[in-house]
Amino acid sequence: xxxxxxxxxxxxxxxxxxxxxxxxxxxxxxxxxxxxxxxxxxxxxxxxxxxxxxxxxxxxxxxxxxxxxxxxxxxxxxxxxxxxxxxxxxxxxxxxxxxxxxxxxxxxxxxxxxxxxxxxxxxxxxxxxxxxxxxxxxxxxxxxxxxxxxxxxxxxxxxxxxxxxxxxxxxxxxxxxxxxxxxxxxxxxxxxxxxxxxxxxxxxxxxxxxxxxxxxxxxxxxxxxxxxxxxxxxxxxxxxxxxxxxxxxxxxxxxxxxxxxxxxxxxxxxxxxxxxxxxxxxxxxxxxxxxxxxxxxxxxxxxxxxxxxxxxxxxxxxxxxxxxxxxxxxxxxxxxxxxxxxxxxxxxxxxxxxxxxxxxxxxxxxxxxxxxxxxxxxxxxxxxxxxx
Numbered sequence: 001x002x003x004x005x006x007x008x009x010x011x012x013x014x015x016x017x018x019x020x021x022x023x024x025x026x027x028x029x030x031x032x033x034x035x036x037x038x039x040x041x042x043x044x045x046x047x048x049x050x051x052x053x054x055x056x057x058x059x060x061x062x063x064x065x066x067x068x069x070x071x072x073x074x075x076x077x078x079x080x081x082x083x084x085x086x087x088x089x090x091x092x093x094x095x096x097x098x099x100x101x102x103x104x105x106x107x108x109x110x111x112x113x114x115x116x117x118x119x120x121x122x123x124x125x126x127x128x129x130x131x132x133x134x135x136x137x138x139x140x141x142x143x144x145x146x147x148x149x150x151x152x153x154x155x156x157x158x159x160x161x162x163x164x165x166x167x168x169x170x171x172x173x174x175x176x177x178x179x180x181x182x183x184x185x186x187x188x189x190x191x192x193x194x195x196x197x198x199x200x201x202x203x204x205x206x207x208x209x210x211x212x213x214x215x216x217x218x219x220x221x222x223x224x225x226x227x228x229x230x231x232x233x234x235x236x237x238x239x240x241x242x243x244x245x246x247x248x249x250x251x252x253x254x255x256x257x258x259x260x261x262x263x264x265x266x267x268x269x270x271x272x273x274x275x276x277x278x279x280x281x282x283x284x285x286x287x288x289x290x291x292x293x294x295x296x297x298x299x300x301x302x303x304x305x306x307x308x309x310x311x312x313x314x315x316x317x318x319x320x321x322x323x324x325x326x327x328x329x330x331x332x333x334x335x336x337x338x339x340x341x342x343x344x345x346x347x348x349x350x351x352x353x354x355x356x357x358x359x360x361x362x363x364x365x366x367x368x369x370x371x372x373x374x375x376x377x378x379x380x381x382x383x384x385x386x387x388x
Contacts, residue, residue, distance in 0.1 A: 004376030006350050021379075023372075025354055029363055031324065032343040033351035033373060034305035035331040036087060036095040038192075038224050038252045038289035041116065041126075042076050042109035043100070044083035045294050052296035057197065057261045060296040061165075068104045076112035083293050084120055086303040093351040093375045094125035096192065096335045098160050101147045102133035110151045124375075127335055129192050130156035134165045137175035145179065152187045159184035162194040163205050177208040181217050190220035190337075192252075196228035199262055199270060203228035206240060206249075213247040222250040222334055224289075226274035227258055237275040241282035250285045250334045253326065255311040257291035257298045276316040287334045288312050288326035305353075306367035313364065320361040350377035 043064070050067045052060045080097075087095055099109040110130065117126040130151035135141040152159070159180055166176035177193070184191045196203040206226055213221060223244070229237060244251065253274055262272030279286050290308050292298035301307070305327045312323040329343040332351070341348040354372040357363035373380040 004350055004378070006344065006346055006348050008346050009344055027356055028354045028372075029357045029360065030344070031353045031355070031360070031363070032328040032332070032348075033093045033353040033375070034091055034327045035335050035351075036092050036289055036303075036305075036327075037222075037250075037287045037331040037334040038254055038291055039083070039087075039095050039097040040100075040292050040295065040297070041080035041083050041095070041097040042071075042113060043079075043292060043295040043297070045079045046296060047294045047299045050296050052299075054264075055261070056264050057297070060261065063296040064100075065102075065104060068102075071105065071108060073108050073111045073115075076109060077115050080112055080116045081120065083303060084116060084124055084126060088120075088124040088373075088380070089371075090302070090304045091353040091371050091373050092124060092303075092305060093373065093380075094127070094332065094335050096127040096129060096158070098129040098131040098192075098194075099151070099156065100131055100133070101144070101151055103143055103147070105133075107147065107150060107154065110154050110156065114155055123380075125335075127157045128155070129158040129160035131194075132159070132161035132180060134162060134176065135169040135171045136161060137166060137171050137179045140169065141171075141179065145183070148180075148183055152183065152189065156189070158190045158192050159187070160192050160194070162197070163208070164194070164196050164198055164203055173203070173205045174208050177205065177212065181212050184219055185217065188219065190222070191217075192222040192224060195223040195226050197225040197258070197262075198228050199231055199266070199272065200228055201231040206244065209249060210240075210243045210247045213249065220250070220337060221247070222252060224252040225254055225258060226251055227262060227272055229275045229279075230273050231270065232275070234278070237278040238282070241275060241278040241284060244279065245282040245284045248338075250287065251279055252334060253286060253288045253312070253316065254291040255288065255308070255315050256301055259311075259315065260298050260300075271315060273315055276312075276318070280322075285330050285333050285338075286326060287331040288323075289331065304367060306364050309364045310367075320359075320364050323364065324360055351375055 163173045163176035196205040293301040309323040352374040355368040
């Protein structure tokens with residue numbers, strides 16, 4: 001309709017509007033467009049210049065720390081725009097990206113991503129998470145908290161951080177979580193935390209988030225990764241998943257990066273994903289993202305929703321339909337909130353993707369390159385720049 005929303009859904013529909021465009025989708029599949037719920041545009045393509053010799057999470061963190069001097073605002077913006085344009089060309093209409101905030105890096109990523117968000121506003125919706133470094137709690141976290149406040153004042157949309165890494169500097173997950181949620185409450189912004197990105201089954205970051213919601217934190221909450229939940233017993237998984245569902249917390253699964261980083265040296269090697277089945281059964285909104293794109297945290301990746309959906313089929317045993325929901329309807333709900341309809345339903349934003357395929361399984365398997373994208377009801381030229 002005129003507001004860029006889906007007016008009605010059905011077969012053989014005819015518009016009464018005189019200027020309505022009719023599109024022949026014969027031989028094509030029409031899908032709700034994908035949204036990327038978890039990206040790091042500021043790190044995209046750094047694998048071209050920065051190596052991670054150990055291949056694990058701490059190795060990636062140390063590699064980034066050792067090479068911060070290479071990361072200027074201009075370079076970061078260039079790589080981020082290249083990644084965002086590739087996402088748009090591949091069918092994404094929105095992306096939530098985390099922006100690194102560390103004492104060594106300062107506000108470089110924020111400056112770069114704010115610039116890219118402005119320049120690409122007609123190409124793809126970009127939501128920025130201020131990804132706070134550690135420590136963030138106590139006296140030793142004062143400078144890091146100041147950076148986070150600066151980022152929120154600059155225009156970050158979401159408060160982020162890594163409470164499970166607070167323990168590296170002697171702090172606790174609970175203290176870090178409390179600080180980050182206090183900042184979010186002060187700015188009335190949603191929260192998206194890197195949660196329990198570890199194979200340690202005793203990690204309790206997700207439980208901390210649930211407790212804060214039940215204690216009165218009323219803003220939207222997303223927990224990304226939640227790897228440790230997949231290492232707990234089935235009884236624990238079910239109990240925690242039910243509490244997460246009751247709290248209304250979104251969970252983002254990130255198979256690309258966690259399969260690469262986690263489980264090295266373990267025998268048998270774990271799958272290193274969260275408890276997808278338990279979470280979905282409990283009614284949690286589970287979405288899936290690609291996380292890192294060709295950087296020290298993941299040297300591969302194509303910024304393609306069919307790639308992510310395919311990994312969810314293979315690693316989480318989802319059906320093609322459920323896998324596509326994790327990268328489209330569920331991801332949109334994570335990024336844009338649950339206050340509006342999502343997907344191919346009346347009243348939802350007319351963000352659509354069409355590819356030549358007989359069915360969804362074939363589309364995920366083949367990842368056709370011929371993609372028609374509508375963003376807010378307008379046909380979007382996916383040839384959006386030199387990087388597609």
